[in-house]
Amino acid sequence: MRQLILILGDQLSLASPALLEADPAKDGVLMIEAAGEAKAVWSHKARIALFLSAMRHFAHSMTEAGWSLDYVAMDDPAAADFGIRLREALQRHSPKILKVIEPGELRMLQMIEQVCEQAKVQLQVLDDTHFLCSRHEFASWAKGKKELRMEYFYRVMRKKYAVLMEGEEPAGGSWNFDADNRSPYPKRTGPGLIPAPAAFAPDALTLEVMALVERHFPDHPGSLANFVWAVTREQALQALQVFIDTRLLHFGTYQDAMWTDTPLGWHSLLSTALNLHLLNPREVIAAAEQAYRQGQVSLESAEGFIRQILGWREFIRGVYWLDMPGMKEANHYGHQRDLPAWFWTGDTRMACMRDSLKQTLELGYAHHIQRLMVTGNFALLAELSPQQVSDWYLAIYVDAIEWVELPNTAGMALHACGPRFTSKPYVASGAYIKRQSNYCTGCTYDPAKRSGEAACPFTTLYWHFIDKHEQSLKINPRTALMAKNVQKLSEDERVAIRTHAANLLENLDGL
Ligand SMILES: Cc1cc2nc3c(=O)[nH]c(=O)nc-3n(C[C@H](O)[C@H](O)[C@H](O)COP(=O)(O)OP(=O)(O)OC[C@H]3O[C@@H](n4cnc5c(N)ncnc54)[C@H](O)[C@@H]3O)c2cc1C
Ligand code: SF4
CATH class of the missing domain: 3.40.50.620 (HUPs)
Known part of the structure; x- marks a missing residue:
């Protein structure tokens, strides 16, 4: 041969x-x-x-x-x-x-x-030509830069591939329309009717595989009961078409919204097909741009979606290969706590974590903001070991492959790589989760309370994080306001937060 x-x-x-x-x-x-x-x-x-x-x-x-x-x-x-x-x-x-x-x-x-x-x-x-930016090209772009920022990389890619461009200028006069995106669902009416994504009932071959998985991996986490993923190129193309025709419309607006029993939102669910190479990112980007050019969807939605693929997906891959193997050991804050056992069951009293974890076990899927601002945010605030958290993300999501999982977890969610490719730690209190979802309604905890039995663990641990890292947050223009806010608290309040946080951190398994 x-x-x-x-x-x-x-x-x-x-x-x-x-x-x-x-x-x-x-x-x-x-x-x-x-x-x-x-x-x-x-x-x-x-x-x-x-x-x-x-x-x-x-x-x-x-x-x-x-x-x-x-x-x-x-x-x-x-x-x-x-x-x-x-x-x-x-x-x-x-x-x-x-x-x-x-x-x-x-x-x-x-x-x-x-x-x-x-x-x-x-x-x-x-070279893997599936990607629009080769490892070599990314390394040339990154050369001489101590800190890498997706936004600048994304502009280079937009120009190079003439995506959403009007001559030399970005369509609509702006590179990024996030200010118009990211609304919560209306609090009174909730998400309303969201068109369903394409779903593919398992065929004989998939059923055979599912039986094999139950036979060989009976004790592994998660369920196969909801397995409707595209497993062929034909199905992947169909899933893309359904998304473009029915769900891209409000992708941008509700990109960061969360609601109970709404695990998929307006998201595309295309990461699996993209990561298996059943879909080529070029055809996905072209379909979204065409929908905008034909007046089917707003520029805000098309740009918001395209940025995830042409920007984040390519950037994340570039960073992975540039910073490995060091990224696997990165631990900017030196966090060492064990992953609480309920990450594998969803059995916690925190309603937001319970919802995000239970759906993950059922579907193998949670959308970006659940991964970043619920589970990831908690893992950072609870000072969990980045290596244990990364292993969990790699295990539990159907779209997980190390090149995309690790930089997102270690770099974006846990700030374990420091300022290397994210300008600040993505931390937020219960107030953020309350604003973006309905999770707090009926939760055991109160997102407005910073200490005491009823205090939301996100809120206590958020203020504890700011209190603990006040000096480093003060000198970063993107986090200086956080440091200013903690300075407004009385010394008694700061002590109460520290005491309650210490108690929570010692008893994470009981939350
Ligand atoms: C802690 C953490 C871990 C993650 N692990 C993975 C992972 O293992 N595999 C994975 O594919 N994505 C991962 N992501 C990125 C993102 O959350 C998923 O790509 C997205 O939720 C997949 O759902 P979707 O296809 O409905 O995405 P949509 O919201 O519809 O976005 C469209 C596409 O953009 C791409 N995309 C969006 N955000 C990112 C990103 N930050 N990095 C890379 N590509 C992105 C994906 O290909 C996605 O299909 C992770 C994010 C976080 C915060
Ligand atoms: S109160 Fe806190 S723990 Fe409960 S759902 Fe809201 S943010 Fe989550």
């Missing part, structure tokens, strides 16, 4: 550069299912099922397209280390070259490198 092309579980595109360069008559393709990957962190059942089902559907497309495919299915989980299976496959095929697109995780890249070195097979790692 001239070359063997290794397709990883999150590289499911027939337009992969490794395939475009290859010849089905001379080259082979290898795909490997490995239980070790599902166990590296204690993965949600839906996350495992999504990867396996999408891989098996893709394998069908590969054979239909005439490729000679060696598909190593998961049989005995005990012998299921990815490295072992790769080594066996290299022995079986004796290729001159193993070709792979850049994996989405440094650990995987290092494992493949090691196996090839031991097997004395030449390894060729190709």
Whole structure:
């Protein structure tokens, strides 16, 4: 065999550069299912099922397209280390070259490198052209900058790809319309009727995979009862169309809104299809821009959505590769507390955490503001170990792959990388959650109280955080106001907050 092309579980595109360069008559393709990957962190059942089902559907497309495919299915989980299976496959095929697109995780890249070195097979790692900004291009942009800011990167990308541009200027005269977005749902009427996203009942192949997951990973967290994710390119395209036609309309307005029993809001739910490469970000961006140009949606919504993909998604990936492996150990505040056990059950009296965690266990999904300003905010205020928190996020979300999960968790939610790529810690008290949701109605706790039994833990721990970090917050223009506000509290109040916070932090499992 001239070359063997290794397709990883999150590289499911027939337009992969490794395939475009290859010849089905001379080259082979290898795909490997490995239980070790599902166990590296204690993965949600839906996350495992999504990867396996999408891989098996893709394998069908590969054979239909005439490729000679060696598909190593998961049989005995005990012998299921990815490295072992790769080594066996290299022995079986004796290729001159193993070709792979850049994996989405440094650990995987290092494992493949090691196996090839031991097997004395030449390894060729190709740029992942799924992304609009290559690792090399991002590194050039970042060169000489101590601190990286998404907003400036995003402008470069908008210009480079002529997205939402009017000549040299941004459409509508502004790069960012966040000031017009991010409303809460109307407090009196709630979210009202939100059009449902596309949902795909599991077909025979997915049902087979779901049974396998229940058999091999019975004690893993989460449920498969609500599994309706797109597992093929055709379904992913349908999901995109439904989003553009019915849900993009209010995406921007309600991007940061939360409400009980409204787990999906107006969000796209496209991260899984994008991350598995069933969708190309270019086609998603183009569809959103076209909807705006045709007058279907406002510029605010289209820009807000496009920024998440052309801006945040590309930026986050660039930062991951630039700052690994250090990012995995980053701990700006030196936080060491253990993740409370109820992160895995949702059994807490805090209504906002309960809602966000329960839906995560049911669906493997929570939207961005729940991840950032509810669970992430709590994890930072409660001084949880960034490594334990990152492992949890990697395990529990269906769209989790390290290149996107780690920078979002360590960098954005926990400020564990300091000011490297976020200008301030994203901390907020119960007042923010009350403003953006209805969670506080009927909660055991009171978001307005800073100390005492009834005080909302977010509020107590927020003021404790500001009190503790007053000096560093004072010198940052973006957080100086927080420091000013804490200075307005009397010494008695500050002592009461410290005392109550110390008690909460010692008893996180009991919240
Ligand atoms: C702590 C934390 C952990 C996260 N972990 C992941 C993860 O493992 N995988 C993942 O794909 N996203 C992650 N995100 C980013 C974001 O929350 C999800 O992409 C989004 O919630 C997915 O839902 P959606 O497709 O409905 O997104 P929408 O709100 O509809 O946004 C559209 C698309 O924009 C992209 N996007 C939006 N925000 C981000 C972001 N901050 N970083 C990268 N891409 C973004 C996604 O591809 C998403 O599908 C995380 C965010 C936080 C705060
Ligand atoms: S009171 Fe505090 S804990 Fe309860 S829902 Fe509101 S923010 Fe969450």
